[in-house]
Amino acid sequence: MDHPDESPACLGPASGWLTSGSSPLPLPALNDEEGPRLPEGLPPVVDAHVHLFPDGVFEAIWRWFDRYGWPIRYKLHTPQVVSFLLSRGVHRVVALHYAHKPGMARFLNAYVAEVARAEPRVLGLATVMPGEEGAADILAEAFAAGLKGVKLHCHVQCFAPDAPALHEVYEACARAGRPLVMHAGREPASPQYKCDVHALCSAERVERVLKDHPGLQLCIPHLGADEFDAYERLLERHDNLWLDTTMAVAGYFPIPVPRRLLEARPERILYGTDFPNLPYAWDRELKQLLALKLGDEVEAGLLGQNALQLFEGC
Secondary structure, eight states: OOOOSSSSSSSSSSSSTTTTTTEEOOOOOEEEEEEEEOTTTTTOEEEEEOOOHHHHHHHHHHHHHHHSSOSOOOOOOHHHHHHHHHTTTTEEEEOOOOSSSOHHHHHHHHHHHHHHHTTTEEEOOOOOOOTTTTHHHHHHHHHHTTOOOOEEEEHHHTTTTGGGHHHHHHHHHHTTTTOEEEOSOOOOTTSSSSSSSHOOOOOOOHHHHHHHHTOEEEGGGGGGTTOHHHHHHHHHHHHTEEEEOTTTTSSSSSOOOOHHHOOOOOGGGGGOBBTTTTSSSTTTHHHHHHHTOHHHHHHHHHIIIIIHHHHHHO
């Protein structure tokens, strides 16, 4: 199968977290210390944002990151990703992937479904290319194969959250009671994407989705970066919205930790990392979250129970 395009047209915004002025530069690696495993005494930890791809797709993604994003510290293929996290004490892994063009989704979904069948601690999600022929059937097949939800990526797949092509996907998820994880925040944005993600993505567009599809369980990664205040308001107004922390709390990007957002509705926040596509230690996000001392009950939900309730209903 084809791999992601490693030289996409430069149509993105002139500034963003992955740029310096108007010129894209790979961000630096952090040679921070990593722990051998999770600290003792923690509640069950679920990493709700882990990427699993076939080998060739992973390798193409890493080449892109090396050129345009950041150096990948953990260039591990799927079996090693799963083993790495579970052997270090992670209780469950939510496996995400995405199709960058029509015709990929069935293959990718079958791949992740097989991984999840072999290792029940992996909660696999499906994907689809919005607007592709038979999108609802592709998702129905994936759900029948045991996949727990859907992952979409506005930046890679080049769509706005409120685009008409998405309605079929939203309805399929709501009908099946499966949550949707959708990278619909504006950052991390890169001019190497094939679309201007700041023009496509906004909290306002996401709110239209939440209003038009009240039966949809929608999770926005990266705490909705970079519109933290807007997503705090959305959390307060909408009971069908969740956020995950991925890379927004790790202290890697030039932003303050949005603590007020974390505390607005902590039962709607999931811990996630973006492993293995990280430029820093695998447990950096966790350490930063624990350092906030949000309280035992909040930590138990954020680190694992909220994700189990969303993806397993328990």
